[in-house]
Amino acid sequence: MIVRFSNFRLDVEKAFALLALLFYSELLAFQSVFSLSEGEGATLFAEAANSPLTPLLRLTQHGVFIVTIVLLALRWRQTLRTSARGSFIWGLLLLTLLSFLWSDTPAATERGSISLLETTLFGLYFAARFTLKEQLQILSICGSIFVVVSLLFSAAMPGAAIEAGVHPGAWRGPLIQKNLFARALVLFGTVTYIHQPEGCVGKTIRGLTLLLCVLLIVLSTSKTALVILILMLGLVESQKFLYRLFLTLPMLFVPIVCVALLAVMVAVVATVNNAEAIVDLTGRDLTLSGRTEIWGALITKIEERPLLGYGYLGFWRGIYGESAYIGKVFGSTYLPPHSHNGFFELTLAFGLLGLGVFALSFLINARFALLLPVIMPSTVALWPLTYLFFLALYNQTESTLVAHNSIFWTLYVALTFSKAIALEPVDETPIDKTVADEMAERSLTKTKLPATPLVY
Numbered sequence: 001m002i003v004r005f006s007n008f009r010l011d012v013e014k015a016f017a018l019l020a021l022l023f024y025s026e027l028l029a030f031q032s033v034f035s036l037s038e039g040e041g042a043t044l045f046a047e048a049a050n051s052p053l054t055p056l057l058r059l060t061q062h063g064v065f066i067v068t069i070v071l072l073a074l075r076w077r078q079t080l081r082t083s084a085r086g087s088f089i090w091g092l093l094l095l096t097l098l099s100f101l102w103s104d105t106p107a108a109t110e111r112g113s114i115s116l117l118e119t120t121l122f123g124l125y126f127a128a129r130f131t132l133k134e135q136l137q138i139l140s141i142c143g144s145i146f147v148v149v150s151l152l153f154s155a156a157m158p159g160a161a162i163e164a165g166v167h168p169g170a171w172r173g174p175l176i177q178k179n180l181f182a183r184a185l186v187l188f189g190t191v192t193y194i195h196q197p198e199g200c201v202g203k204t205i206r207g208l209t210l211l212l213c214v215l216l217i218v219l220s221t222s223k224t225a226l227v228i229l230i231l232m233l234g235l236v237e238s239q240k241f242l243y244r245l246f247l248t249l250p251m252l253f254v255p256i257v258c259v260a261l262l263a264v265m266v267a268v269v270a271t272v273n274n275a276e277a278i279v280d281l282t283g284r285d286l287t288l289s290g291r292t293e294i295w296g297a298l299i300t301k302i303e304e305r306p307l308l309g310y311g312y313l314g315f316w317r318g319i320y321g322e323s324a325y326i327g328k329v330f331g332s333t334y335l336p337p338h339s340h341n342g343f344f345e346l347t348l349a350f351g352l353l354g355l356g357v358f359a360l361s362f363l364i365n366a367r368f369a370l371l372l373p374v375i376m377p378s379t380v381a382l383w384p385l386t387y388l389f390f391l392a393l394y395n396q397t398e399s400t401l402v403a404h405n406s407i408f409w410t411l412y413v414a415l416t417f418s419k420a421i422a423l424e425p426v427d428e429t430p431i432d433k434t435v436a437d438e439m440a441e442r443s444l445t446k447t448k449l450p451a452t453p454l455v456y
Contacts, residue, residue: 013071013129014138020064020122021142024407025184027149029057031176033157037165038177061405065118068125075128082128086416088361092402093120095350095357096312103311104321112313115404123413132418133380139411140195143188144205147212150174150181171219182217182225183394187407189213190232190386196379228393235389239382243373294336297326298344302351309351312402342395346402358401361416362388368419384415 022028034051051057072079083090096113103109126135150173154161163170163178170178192209217225301315301322309315316323316338326336339345347355369384391412394400400408 014134016064016067016071017126017130017138018142018145020068021139021407021410022145023057023060023064024119024122024405024410025142025146026175026180026405026407027146028060029053030153030174032160032172032174035176037163037172038167061115061118064122068118068122071129072121072125078128079124082417083124085419086124086361086413088357088364089120089413089416092350092354092357092361093117095308095354096402099308099311099314099350101311102305102308103314105311105314105317108313108317109311112404116312116402116409119404119406119410120413123410124417126410127414127417132383133378135414135418136191136195136380136383137197139188139191140197140206140209143192143213144209146184146188147209147216150216151212167221170221171216173216173220178220179222179225179398182220182222183398183400184407185213185217185220186225186229186232186394187390189217189229190236190390191383193233194236194379194383194386224397228390231393232386232390235386236382239373239385240379243377246374247377294326294339295341295344298339298348301325302344302347305351307351307353309347309349309354312349315348338399340397340399342391342399342401345399349402365412365416365419369415384418387411387415 029051030053031051034053093116096116100106100109100113130138150161153174154171161171161173163172167178171181172178173181175181175184189210192206192213195206197203197206214229217229302309310322315321316336318324339348343355346358350357365384366388369388372384373381375381391400391408400406401412403409
């Protein structure tokens with residue numbers, strides 16, 4: 001009876017984590033049903049916020065939080081040990097919670113900060129409860145559900161799923177905008193590529209999910225997403241090659257890496273010298289569709305509050321907030337909903353102090369990501385560096401960093417706290433025989449023994 005109960009509890013927790021990730025992916029909001037396409041109205045995001053599903057989504061958000069708190073409390077020792085590895089995350093969160101003190105919109109900042117706390121705690125739970133291998137398994141299932149539902153939704157409701165406005169014919173699926181839809185597809189496509197399921201059924205689902213991700217990215221007409229997906233898959237294969245080389249022929253590792261870095265430098269110089277021609281191929285200009293002009297104006301606003309910024313959600317308030325300056329500078333009635341750059345967004349919200357705290361967190365995670373495949377030679381170990389690379393790329397033109405109810409922030413938090421799970425033995429006191437066996441197995445996967453062999 002104890003064995004059955006423990007297995008049942010584990011399955012229920014995986015189902016809960018899957019539901020939460022689907023919520024954070026924004027799939028369950030079906031925003032495209034309740035919003036116009038970009039260019040058809042100036043209240044694109046406001047309409048989505050006023051969706052009739054909003055009360056249900058808020059109930060889901062708070063429900064996930066309550067269940068998360070209960071599950072963290074039940075494993076309080078493991079929670080404390082895991083949370084100790086995320087000092088910079090807690091520092092940034094504290095800065096967020098206090099930012100209502102200097103925000104021009106303290107009520108909105110306070111509500112958003114509480115939501116960010118809820119999202120962060122789920123990321124902590126996801127890291128404390130599941131190994132990296134289990135995290136990827138749940139994420140891959142989430143990705144399969146996301147692409148299948150998106151495809152069926154788009155076929156059933158093309159009027160909502162296919163944009164008109166400034167992007168006629170571009171698929172946005174159930175999300176509010178085609179680039180946001182493509183960004184989620186890149187994430188799930190990358191996760192699916194790294195995850196190595198067992199059995200014919202699992203491998204078939206993996207192949208179909210990858211195929212659908214590529215198909216939907218093409219239909220979204222997002223060239224940026226397609227390029228980033230190719231880079232992500234190339235990074236995964238490059239990591240496999242380099243770590244295999246390091247483990248088998250360490251004497252050749254340094255010379256080959258030096259040659260590779262030299263090749264990258266040459267490629268960067270060539271790209272800079274031919275930037276205009278390369279950008280023309282993507283159908284854009286050197287201003288990145290006006291983004292660089294927005295960034296120039298934002299630098300002026302950052303200089304006004306350089307240390308602490310404008311508070312979480314305190315800057316972009318339309319014509320009534322500090323963001324009205326953007327419209328005045330360019331003489332335009334259109335105001336973007338965000339800066340289209342995650343690092344600018346971070347600096348606007350928390351100033352240079354917040355940017356510095358996040359940078360330190362990112363560098364520590366990067367060090368962990370580089371060392372993990374050496375300690376744990378497994379395809380799972382390729383995920384941390386790949387995800388950090390994903391964030392660094394996407395946040396050049398989109399805002400994908402600190403945000404509540406966001407799968408991207410959830411996964412960053414989980415990656416940060418997963419260092420305690422991946423590199424340290426489990427010392428939790430066993431509750432029963434099944435949990436003891438489970439913890440023993442988890443301890444083995446957190447040592448130098450391979451969990452999932454690399455596929456070369």
